[in-house]
Amino acid sequence: MRLGRIVGLLVLAALVAGGWFLVSKLSNPQMPRPEKVTRVVSLDQGWSPEMSERFHHTAQGTFLLPVAWLNHMEAGFFTSKKLTDPELLGGLRYITDGVKPGPLNPQGYPVGWAAASWSSPQPGGGVPSNNVGFNCATCHTGQLNYKGTAIRIEGGGSLSDAGAFQDMVGKAILSTELLPWKKKRFVDGVSKDLGLPPATVEAQLHGAFLKAVEGTKQSFIKPLYSEAAFGRLDALQRIANTLFADDLMQPSNNRPGDAPVKYPYLWDIGRLDWVQYNGSVRQPMMRNVGEALGVKAQTALVNLKGEANPEPARWNSSVMVDNLFWMENSLHSLHAPAWPADVLGPIDSGKAARGRDLFAKNCAGCHGIHVNAAAEPVEWKVTMIPLEHIGTDPTAAENFAHNTYDASKLGAGTIDGATGLKLVTDRVKGFQYDRLKLDPEARKAWDGYGREGAVRAPLAYKARPLVGIWASPPYLHNGSVPSLFDLLSPTRPASFPVGAREYDPVKVGYSTAKFDGARTFKTAEKGNSNAGHWFADDARAGKLGPGFSEADRWALVEYLKSATYADYPCTDAQTKQPLNGPACGR
Ligand code: HEC
Ligand code: HEC
Numbered sequence: 021m022r023l024g025r026i027v028g029l030l031v032l033a034a035l036v037a038g039g040w041f042l043v044s045k046l047s048n049p050q051m052p053r054p055e056k057v058t059r060v061v062s063l064d065q066g067w068s069p070e071m072s073e074r075f076h077h078t079a080q081g082t083f084l085l086p087v088a089w090l091n092h093m094e095a096g097f098f099t100s101k102k103l104t105d106p107e108l109l110g111g112l113r114y115i116t117d118g119v120k121p122g123p124l125n126p127q128g129y130p131v132g133w134a135a136a137s138w139s140s141p142q143p144g145g146g147v148p149s150n151n152v153g154f155n156c157a158t159c160h161t162g163q164l165n166y167k168g169t170a171i172r173i174e175g176g177g178s179l180s181d182a183g184a185f186q187d188m189v190g191k192a193i194l195s196t197e198l199l200p201w202k203k204k205r206f207v208d209g210v211s212k213d214l215g216l217p218p219a220t221v222e223a224q225l226h227g228a229f230l231k232a233v234e235g236t237k238q239s240f241i242k243p244l245y246s247e248a249a250f251g252r253l254d255a256l257q258r259i260a261n262t263l264f265a266d267d268l269m270q271p272s273n274n275r276p277g278d279a280p281v282k283y284p285y286l287w288d289i290g291r292l293d294w295v296q297y298n299g300s301v302r303q304p305m306m307r308n309v310g311e312a313l314g315v316k317a318q319t320a321l322v323n324l325k326g327e328a329n330p331e332p333a334r335w336n337s338s339v340m341v342d343n344l345f346w347m348e349n350s351l352h353s354l355h356a357p358a359w360p361a362d363v364l365g366p367i368d369s370g371k372a373a374r375g376r377d378l379f380a381k382n383c384a385g386c387h388g389i390h391v392n393a394a395a396e397p398v399e400w401k402v403t404m405i406p407l408e409h410i411g412t413d414p415t416a417a418e419n420f421a422h423n424t425y426d427a428s429k430l431g432a433g434t435i436d437g438a439t440g441l442k443l444v445t446d447r448v449k450g451f452q453y454d455r456l457k458l459d460p461e462a463r464k465a466w467d468g469y470g471r472e473g474a475v476r477a478p479l480a481y482k483a484r485p486l487v488g489i490w491a492s493p494p495y496l497h498n499g500s501v502p503s504l505f506d507l508l509s510p511t512r513p514a515s516f517p518v519g520a521r522e523y524d525p526v527k528v529g530y531s532t533a534k535f536d537g538a539r540t541f542k543t544a545e546k547g548n549s550n551a552g553h554w555f556a557d558d559a560r561a562g563k564l565g566p567g568f569s570e571a572d573r574w575a576l577v578e579y580l581k582s583a584t585y586a587d588y589p590c591t592d593a594q595t596k597q598p599l600n601g602p603a604c605g606r
Contacts, residue, residue, distance in 0.1 A: 132178070421436070442473060588605075
């Protein structure tokens with residue numbers, strides 16, 4: 021008797037625990053409330069409002085969901101809100117403030133969501149559908165809030181939580197398939213919108229469900245990505261996993277994405293001779309094609325059974341190279357925003373001038389504009405600093421340098437990320453260039469300044485010019501330091517809340533005040549170290565120079581708030597002589 025009761029209680033406890041586990045796994049991630057904003061201001065960054073609008077909503081051929089699906093899909097098991105509900109999107113920090121439906125964005129989607137009609141790149145194609153995907157602006161448009169005013173930063177880092185959103189889309193698909201009442205609403209809505217028989221929509225939903233189950237299985241065991249913070253993504257690993265595991269249908273090629281990095285700012289980017297935090301990529305089109313593939317442009321590397329498609333058909337994709345060319349070109353005329361004193365308060369010009377002297381002496385050797393006048397058009401040489409010298413978190417650079425993938429389906433054997441990225445992006449790009457019948461001159465122009473398609477994997481991070489850095493918090497490649505003041509100090513916060521766009525114009529960064537629904541950035545976790553790039557008086561790894569007095573730190577911060585191209589240290593990379601004029605962005 022007694023034994024029976026104990027067993028019964030144990031079974032009950034196991035059921036409750038199992039149920040609780042299941043509910044917690046099936047629930048949407050915790051998220052904060054949308055922030056209250058009463059007005060949105062734009063700064064002069066060289067773009068007209070029309071240009072911004074076009075940049076925000078030009079499609080690049082990436083795939084999230086068909087428009088009709090997005091309009092009718094509910095956001096998970098325990099909610100009847102739609103995936104596009106402003107409450108959810110605002111909570112995940114997609115930019116919705118000041119967004120209105122317009123000719124380029126008829127659905128009124130957030131900044132960076134773009135729709136276009138295309139059919140599957142698989143041989144045979146099929147019926148085109150109107151699909152929504154993310155473009156550059158999802159990740160590379162920022163918003164800073166200050167006392168109810170939202171400041172748009174074109175080309176600044178977004179604070180959106182892509183990992184949580186992707187998780188939510190997966191749960192939305194699972195719940196729509198599994199809960200009959202949700203499925204009915206979805207199938208009715210989509211079949212009406214598209215004029216399709218309900219059975220067709222059901223079959224398509226089932227296909228998406230089977231894919232979502234694959235993704236969810238992984239997250240039940242061990243999530244592949246450990247972003248766990250707003251405004252970050254392990255972009256390079258996501259590109260490699262998407263190409264070599266998802267697109268090749270070879271899950272054993274997945275590698276942990278444990279080096280999330282913050283979304284970098286894009287002004288001046290066309291001038292830099294190498295880009296990515298680890299200075300790994302030289303050619304803009306190659307970079308952009310790689311990015312589009314990572315953000316789930318569709319490929320035809322293998323057929324639906326996972327076997328390699330024949331050449332050249334296997335290099336077909338939904339990547340829109342013409343639009344990528346436009347996006348890249350539009351960045352040429354984007355420049356850093358100037359500190360908006362009317363919103364964020366005046367600059368102390370005496371302090372800033374002292375800060376400029378300190379900057380010229382202590383920082384410009386790495387962060388100055390170093391003009392390579394021999395290049396045509398002129399380039400700015402970035403300074404690469406080896407990991408052991410800079411001392412910041414090495415995970416991102418090390419993963420890219422050391423991870424390998426089985427690419428035998430492509431006839432390439434085992435390859436590293438740099439080789440694989442070059443191989444695939446070269447062919448995918450070439451396929452589209454051929455399709456558009458581009459001549460050699462046009463190819464050079466579309467590639468970007470005729471630059472060669474080189475990819476490398478240095479164990480180093482790049483130092484770049486910092487004009488406008490005030491507008492792109494938090495700091496360091498992994499976003500591990502909340503403010504410029506903290507970055508210049510000998511101690512930095514070990515953990516801090518993330519997810520609020522409220523700005524701190526004093527320390528210069530996001531405010532670290534507590535708020536409901538905040539996630540905590542823990543610098544002790546892998547990929548999150550806030551060490552290195554130190555200015556301190558003791559001996560420590562990653563030290564660049566002696567410590568600054570508190571007054572000197574505030575002076576440097578004041579300079580970085582106010583720095584413009586006109587007063588930024590600029591030299592000839594070869595002769596080290598001071599330079600002036602348009603080569604310096606003036
Ligand atoms: C899903 C988010 C996302 C999208 C979409 C996206 N990027 Fe990025 N981008 C990133 C991240 C994250 C990095 C940093 C990766 C790294 O260096 O490790 C990055 C890096 C870059 C860099 C290098 C910056 C530097 O400091 O060296 C450029 C240039 C760039 N992106 C341009 C673009 C353009 C142009 C588009 C659209 C055609 C685009 N990105 C779309 C997230 C995104
Ligand atoms: C020895 C070269 C070097 C010197 C000197 C140097 N830096 Fe850096 N700096 C770097 C490198 C490399 C990075 C990128 C490190 C990373 O992200 O892991 C960086 C990153 C930064 C960042 C973060 C940029 C971002 O996008 O988040 C800021 C801000 C910065 N430095 C400011 C300064 C200031 C101010 C000084 C002078 C007091 C200075 N640096 C001196 C090499 C240098």
